[in-house]
Amino acid sequence: QQQVKQSPQSLIVQKGGISIINCAYENTAFDYFPWYQQFPGKGPALLIAIRPDVSEKKEGRFTISFNKSAKQFSLHIMDSQPGDSATYFCAASNGGGANSKLTFGKGITLSVRP
């Protein structure tokens, strides 16, 4: 059972456009929602994260929007650049305890065309 579902499966955006990646989760106990970015041949790296006490978090061109009632959150990349081309993973976890773990979505590949 996939607890964190991403959509779309892949995304192609023109340079300067807005990239939007959506994520839906099932476990209402989840309380931490990070996005990780992975370039080919590299390990994932934390991009931005949100807790459910806020509905939006912005860091530079990257914004997370969070909808607790719908159990959905999304990543918006403004003014998308070719250097943003990568695989993006949403994730979720419950609690900060020792045995809490990140559950990842399947990832989506973003291609930003010049």
Added chain:
Amino acid sequence: DTAVSQTPKYLVTQMGNDKSIKCEQNLGHDTMYWYKQDSKKFLKIMFSYNNKELIINETVPNRFSPKSPDKAHLNLHINSLELGDSAVYFCASSQGWGSYNEQFFGPGTRLTVL
């Protein structure tokens, strides 16, 4: 300076062999992890250690045995390799336990079992 390093980067071996992957972090973190990323890029946690103590042990065949000689190292030994073990294995580390802490991933080890 490499924060989380893994060796080897590529590993090609025959079915039935035993192999090890080494991981070292120089971030001074207390917690280390092993993840498996399959051919569809799905990323799933296998193990986590905190100060050399096993914390998370997901449903992983007991052919996989992690070993942490000190808190800066977490190695993964795999016995009797099977075709389905082919994947990219990522080591990661974080300051403190619990999934609220940012995880820093290594570059990955691509394991191919023939």
